[in-house]
Amino acid sequence: MSLQTVPWIILFAPLVAATLILFFGKYSKPLSAGLAIATAALGCVLSWLIFLHPPAQEGLHFDWVNFALWQQAGIPAFHIPIGIVVDPLSRVMLLVVTTIATLVFTYSIGYMRTEEGYSRYFAGLTLFLFSMLGIVLADNFIMMFIFWELVGVSSYILIGHYYSKNSAADAGKQAFLVNRIGDFGFMIGILLLWVATGSIVFSEIVGKLTLPGGLASHLPFLTIACILVFCGTIGKSAQLPLHVWLPNSMEGPTPVSSLLHAATMVAAGVYMLARIFPILILAPGAREVIAWVGAITLFVAALMATQQNDIKRILAYSTISQLGYMVLGIGVAPTADVAMFHLFTHASFKCLLFLCAGSIIVAMHHEQDIWKMGALKNKMPLTFLCCFAGAVALSAVPGTSGYFSKDLIIEFSWANTTFHHGLFWLALATAALTAFYTARLFLVVFFGPPRDDHAKHCEESPKVMILPMAILACSAIACGWPVIQKHFFDLPEVVVAPPMFHIMTLVALALGLVGACLLYWNAEKDPISIPLFANRFYIDNFYTEIVKFAQDRVGVVFSWIDRWVIDLGVRISAKLAVGTGFTLRLLQVGNIQAYAFYFGAGVIILIYLLLR
């Protein structure tokens, strides 16, 4: 087996496993879980192998599948290549996806032990793993788009795992439909780039854009194409204004939230931007838009997170906010590695935080309101320690992974001087907010008085759940250290650094932490109430109203057309038949002599007609 077949094995092993689980999983629970974990672990081992022994040339191209049938008809060939690219970017992403997947799959054994739909759950997870790896390895837009949609499908399946619950079924639908809006832009963007360059392969597009007379000289067109492609990210990575699906997707099982809706799937949008970064570099206008969308998202989502009460929703808004940082990183940093670095550390600590939340939720008998928890520190010491590691990393306490990755993005955002360094101040303010809502979550859940009976009697989770959390906790602290991250990333130097930057971030962090401690230490219930934040700026309500309004109006118009244009012909012919029948039936009087008369009259008329 040569090294070249390894990525194919990584990619297709989960698909095979998903099929097997689908058919045979119902006979045995250990079989489903075993198959899923085995493929994830295999992928993990092989990813490390590829990472440590990178293939000789960059951008390995394997066998292509060409759909060039049109060529015979004289039309220029349209290739949809199925190819794999193994460059530093995809190697790192492979590591993240397979490693996190292995840990979460293992954790799921513990989390799902009493849940129904066990094998369906693992089949969904492995299908997701296959789709996600497809995005990571795709070397062209169409293949990425196909797997992009597959990821959406598996996300839909997993969010709606408890499909008999209305809210879960609705959340799945919403996630799918909202993503469809973003994907529509994504698709148009792909088509624009294809029309302009005649290629859909990432590496080829860049080459063709920079040719003399290439698209790089038609900036407005390129900018629009890039922004349309970015629409895909807005949907998949839950940026404003399409962020509404992510908090609702928390209806799925917690490991799903951890793997899909925090660590990997939602990061696919950022990964896609990193993948097309050489194209984005040519369109500064598009990057400006990307940076601002990211900055507004990270700030607004953090504000929303400060007033949520559901433990998973806090983390969901935090995820949106952190994804905003990554998108901002794509917009401001000179290389994609800056954003990818934050993706890398965020995958560790956010996945960890969700696993901790899952551990707490199971112990609390599926109570998710943080104001019913409290004093879990002594009941669940291991979860407490892991959660602490995740929380400090998320708040970017110096020395933890989040500190290195997030501060780098904030530092780079100083270079953009629009609105007096507006991006920078938004990002810095959000750093304080992040510390605030993280500390709020942490203090309310683990300290203070127990606020509910469940909180008094909960127990630590089993080892199979603690082990993945412990591994992730180490990673959440350490994976950002320069000694470690230099093996994964090639980070650029900050050229225009803001003055007293480190002091400013420390002040922001301290402000957030101290504020949260003052407000929430031993608090019985939430001491502050800001309905605007708690109700998510009424964006969800706004969408509901819009959908209702637009749907009603459009529905009225279409119902009118249906009734008076399409139905008209149908109804006229029907009325004609009915009317004729009604008239004719008047002849049926029931008197035999009348019938005889008709008969005689008929004969006479016939004779008259014939002899005339």
Place this chain on the structure above:
Amino acid sequence: MTVSLDHYLLVSGLLFAIGLAGVLLRRNIIIIFMCLELMLNAANLSLVAFSRYNLTDTGLPNYNAQVFVFFIITVAAAEVAVGLAVIVALYRARRTTHVEDLNRMKF
């Protein structure tokens, strides 16, 4: 006065008209039935008259028409048998022979 073909046809037409009027107007189904027979016999009369007045080249009547009349009489006899049986069955079932009471066959 010699009796010509026209006279026979006139009588035949009268008989047919009387029969038709009876079929259309009378109430009792047996009378209607008899009127039907009257119409058949009107046809018979005209056929026989045609036979008598249209001599062939040999000076004999055209017997084709007379054979036709025998067929009609035979068929009418069979029809009477069936028709009377139907009327008897109808009377047993409905206790009436008046057609205005037999008006179930309508919308």
